[in-house]
Amino acid sequence: MDAWLLDPFLEFGFMRRALAGCLALSLGAAPIGVFLMLRNMSLAGDAIAHAILPGAAIGYMLAGLSLPAMTGGGLVAGLIVALVAGGVARMTQLREDASLSAVYLISLAGGVMIISLSGSGVDLMNVLFGNVLALDDPTLLLLAGIATVTVLALAIGYRALVLECADPAFLRSVSGASPFAHLGFLVLLVLNLVAGFHALGTLMAVGMMILPAASARLWHRDLGPLLATAVAMALTGSSGGLLLSYHFGLPSGPAIVLALGALYIGSLLASPVGGLVRRLRPRWHYTS
Amino acid sequence: MNAPALVFENLTLGYDRHPVVHHLKGDVAEGALLALVGPNGAGKSTLLKSIAGELRPIEGSIRRCGDVAGRFAYLPQQSAIDAGFPITVADLVAMGLWRDVGLFGGIGRTGRRRLAEALGQVGLEGFERRPIGTLSGGQLQRARFARLLLQDAPLILLDEPYTAVDAQTVGDMAMLVQRWHAEGRTVIAVLHDLEHVRQHYPEALLLARETIARGASREVLSIANLERARHLAAAFDEHAPVCHRHAEAA
Numbered sequence: 001m002d003a004w005l006l007d008p009f010l011e012f013g014f015m016r017r018a019l020a021g022c023l024a025l026s027l028g029a030a031p032i033g034v035f036l037m038l039r040n041m042s043l044a045g046d047a048i049a050h051a052i053l054p055g056a057a058i059g060y061m062l063a064g065l066s067l068p069a070m071t072g073g074g075l076v077a078g079l080i081v082a083l084v085a086g087g088v089a090r091m092t093q094l095r096e097d098a099s100l101s102a103v104y105l106i107s108l109a110g111g112v113m114i115i116s117l118s119g120s121g122v123d124l125m126n127v128l129f130g131n132v133l134a135l136d137d138p139t140l141l142l143l144a145g146i147a148t149v150t151v152l153a154l155a156i157g158y159r160a161l162v163l164e165c166a167d168p169a170f171l172r173s174v175s176g177a178s179p180f181a182h183l184g185f186l187v188l189l190v191l192n193l194v195a196g197f198h199a200l201g202t203l204m205a206v207g208m209m210i211l212p213a214a215s216a217r218l219w220h221r222d223l224g225p226l227l228a229t230a231v232a233m234a235l236t237g238s239s240g241g242l243l244l245s246y247h248f249g250l251p252s253g254p255a256i257v258l259a260l261g262a263l264y265i266g267s268l269l270a271s272p273v274g275g276l277v278r279r280l281r282p283r284w285h286y287t288s
Numbered sequence: 289m290n291a292p293a294l295v296f297e298n299l300t301l302g303y304d305r306h307p308v309v310h311h312l313k314g315d316v317a318e319g320a321l322l323a324l325v326g327p328n329g330a331g332k333s334t335l336l337k338s339i340a341g342e343l344r345p346i347e348g349s350i351r352r353c354g355d356v357a358g359r360f361a362y363l364p365q366q367s368a369i370d371a372g373f374p375i376t377v378a379d380l381v382a383m384g385l386w387r388d389v390g391l392f393g394g395i396g397r398t399g400r401r402r403l404a405e406a407l408g409q410v411g412l413e414g415f416e417r418r419p420i421g422t423l424s425g426g427q428l429q430r431a432r433f434a435r436l437l438l439q440d441a442p443l444i445l446l447d448e449p450y451t452a453v454d455a456q457t458v459g460d461m462a463m464l465v466q467r468w469h470a471e472g473r474t475v476i477a478v479l480h481d482l483e484h485v486r487q488h489y490p491e492a493l494l495l496a497r498e499t500i501a502r503g504a505s506r507e508v509l510s511i512a513n514l515e516r517a518r519h520l521a522a523a524f525d526e527h528a529p530v531c532h533r534h535a536e537a538a
Contacts, residue, residue, distance in 0.1 A: 038373060159391055163383060166373040173340055173362040174386045174439070221419040223374045 008246040017135045018242050018252065021199050024143040025208050026234035028150035029192040030216075033209030034230050035185060037217060038165050042210050043097065044085075047104035049193045049206040051081035053111030056197065061118050067138050071194055078190035081107050086186075111202075130201035132242070132252045139198050146195040150188050157184055162223065200253045208234055211260035218271035237263050290317040293356045293443060293474040294339065298348035300531075301334050307346065308334045310498045311533055316476065318354060318442075321469040323489035323505060324478045327518050330496045332478040333365065336447050339476070340364075356443035356474060359387075361436045363446045369432070371421050377431050378416040381406060384438025406434040411460060426453040433461055444468055446477040450484070462488055482509050496520035 008015045036045045055077025059069035081103050088099035135143070154161070157180075163171040164181040172178045196205025216229035241256030269276050292315035301309040309331035316322055324332040337343045339350055340362040352360070361384075384406070385399050395403070407413055410430040420428060429449065436444060446465070450458045466488065468475050479485050485492055485505050492505040496517035501508040 038370075157391070162375070162379075163386075165370070166375055166380075167369045167383070169342065169362070169364045170369075170383060170435075172342065173360070174383075175390075177391065217374075221374050221421070222376065223379075226374055 004247065005243065008243060014133050014135075015242065015246060017140055018132045018199075019239055021132055021135045021140055021143050022238035022242065022256070023235060024140075024147040025192075025195060025199060026212075026231050026238060028143075028147035028188075029196055029205075029208040030212045030230040030234035031154055031227050032150065032185075032188055032192050033206075033211075033213035033234075034216065034223075034227050035161060035165060036189065036209060037213040042214075044100050045189060045193070045209055046206045047085075047100045048078050048082050048190060049197070049202055051104040051107040052078045052190075052193055052197055052205075053202045054107050054114060055080075055111075056202070057111045057114040057118075061114060067136075067142065067198075071142060071198075074194040074197055075190060077107060077111075078193055079187065082186045082190060129203060129251070129253045130197060130199050130205070132199040132256065133245075135199065143195045143198065146191050150192060153184060153188055157181060161185060200256065204253050204257045207257040207260055208238065211257070211264050212237065215260075215264040215267040218267040218273055218275060221273060233263050234260070290319050292316065292353050293318040293320070294476075295351040295353065296348070297351065299335075299338070299345055299350060300347040301331065301338050301343060302346050305346070306528070307497060307531070309338075309495070310531075311348070312495075312499060314493075314499065314502060316474060318356070318474055319469070319472045320474050320476075320491055321465070321489055322474075322476045323485040323492040324476060324495060325480070325482065325485055325492055325509065326495040326500070330517065332495055333447050335495065336362070336445050336476065336478055337364075340445055352443070356441075359441045360443035360445060361439035361441035363432055363436060363444075363449055365447050365451070369420075369428070371423070371428060373420065375420060376416065377407070377412060377418050377420060377423065378403060380420050380431050381434045381438060384435035387439065402438055406437040407431075409437060409464070410434045426457040429453050429461070430457060433464060437464070441473070443474045444476070446475065448478050448480065450479070450481065458484070482514075485509065 009019055033045070036042055052074040055073035055075065056070045057073070058077075059066065059071070059073030062073075063069035081100075085096065085100040085103045088094055088103070092099070094102075157177075160171065160175070160177040160181040161184075164178055164185070168178060171181070192209065193202075193205050196208050199205075200208060212230040212234035215233050216226050219229055220226040237260035238256045240262075241259035242252060244250055244259060245252040245255035267275070270278075272278060294316040296312045296314050299309060299312040300307050308329075312335070324335065326332050334343060338345060339352075340360065352358075382395060382399070382403055385395060385402070388399065389395060404413075407416065410433050412427065412430050412434060415423075415427070415431075420431065423431065433449075449461060453461075462484070465475055465477070477489070479489070486509060489505050491503065492508040493502045494500040494508050494513055494517055497520060500517045500520065501510075501513045
């Protein structure tokens with residue numbers, strides 16, 4: 001069993017790199033996913049992840065498979081979509097989910113069009129599905145940098161972000177930090193989606209955020225343990241997915257997301273906070 | 289007569305250019321205990337929201353003066369809070385210490401003592417570790433009042449504070465309001481229970497987009513005034529002409 005778990009990482013450098021990439025993604029994306037879920041923005045995260053595509057595609061058109069160009073393009077596109085969708089929702093009758101869907105669909109279609117007109121099908125597959133087994137040094141450094149920035153920013157802005165999610169009106173009444181918390185969170189979200197896009201592709205980047213967050217929510221009612229469990233689940237699921245991918249010759253991105261999905265289903269069945277198995281057991285209660 | 293805590297200068301508030309509060313003038317004295325009353329749609333919550341800085345006036349202004357200039361505590365209607373958010377009662381109430389601890393400060397021994405006292409005063413001892421999602425409506429409202437206690441603000445704004453809470457909770461919260469008044473704080477509350485206003489609030493402002501009456505509660509809440517307010521608040525015209533009263537006011 002030890003050999004099954006450890007040998008792939010001991011023997012192959014690309015597996016160690018993939019594991020390091022997953023660790024970085026878990027530390028950054030999972031806590032962002034928890035706040036995304038608690039703000040009822042899970043689907044918004046998915047939409048923004050898709051919206052990164054045209055930016056990455058334009059970066060690719062200008063500079064080929066260049067990390068800075070594709071990352072910069074993805075960042076700019078993600079931020080524009082997040083801000084435009086928010087602005088449209090505030091200035092028109094459209095709700096934020098509708099405006100976000102509209103903007104991201106335009107963005108996604110534009111991205112696929114740009115890639116199809118300019119490159120081969122292989123490039124499109126790389127952008128859509130990523131390749132965690134081919135992380136080079138600069139990409140790994142980028143993922144580690146984004147994880148570091150995210151953890152530091154969350155530590156600094158934690159109190160404001162919690163208030164912004166739980167009771168935004170209260171935060172606005174006591175402090176001017178509300179717009180900074182909102183905007184800062186969007187920037188962190190886009191940064192982590194860009195990190196996820198390099199490893200898992202634009203289609204599945206958000207999986208590393210939402211699946212661990214949703215699984216952890218089934219185990220905890222307190223935010224602190226919820227964040228810690230989400231990170232642990234992201235790391236467990238992603239390294240498990242890497243191992244499955246290695247041993248059974250599966251595509252790595254989908255294997256990681258499916259492993260995270262298995263943890264989610266397991267949590268649905270076994271969790272103490274509304275899990276299905278618990279509902280079948282005899283119920284007892286306290287006297288007061 | 290105390291110095292004014294708030295001054296409304298030709299204040300017009302609204303949505304989509306339709307006024308909800310129309311050319312309001314007047315002031316609220318420091319230490320006042322004022323009830324904002326009026327039918328649904330009269331502009332009471334909108335006025336409170338604007339005092340709290342949540343809504344910019346279409347025209348005119350609100351001046352916060354003296355002690356209340358930068359310090360107020362605002363209790364919006366209950367729907368503003370996400371009751372499913374995974375925090376405990378202690379976390380929710382401790383938000384009231386924001387002015388002392390800010391973004392980074394620790395709560396400390398004094399803060400913990402004040403937190404315990406505030407929970408005791410609203411009857412929530414022993415609820416510290418309970419997730420807010422497990423509280424009843426009345427218990428959640430008690431926790432929000434405990435947070436107001438910790439905010440220790442000279443101006444307190446309450447928007448329908450007794451909605452969907454039982455008589456015992458109303459009584460307990462009303463006692464806290466009376467205590468704030470006795471301490472010289474300015475309290476403005478949006479209320480629908482007119483008998484409660486007559487008994488507990490010395491002053492009332494009857495609003496129906498504009499001031500219908502202002503003064504001692506028992507005089508303001510006359511049948512004639514209430515009837516007039518009901519008719520004025522119900523009047524709404526999608527194709528109303530542009531208002532030019534700002535020119536008259538100037």
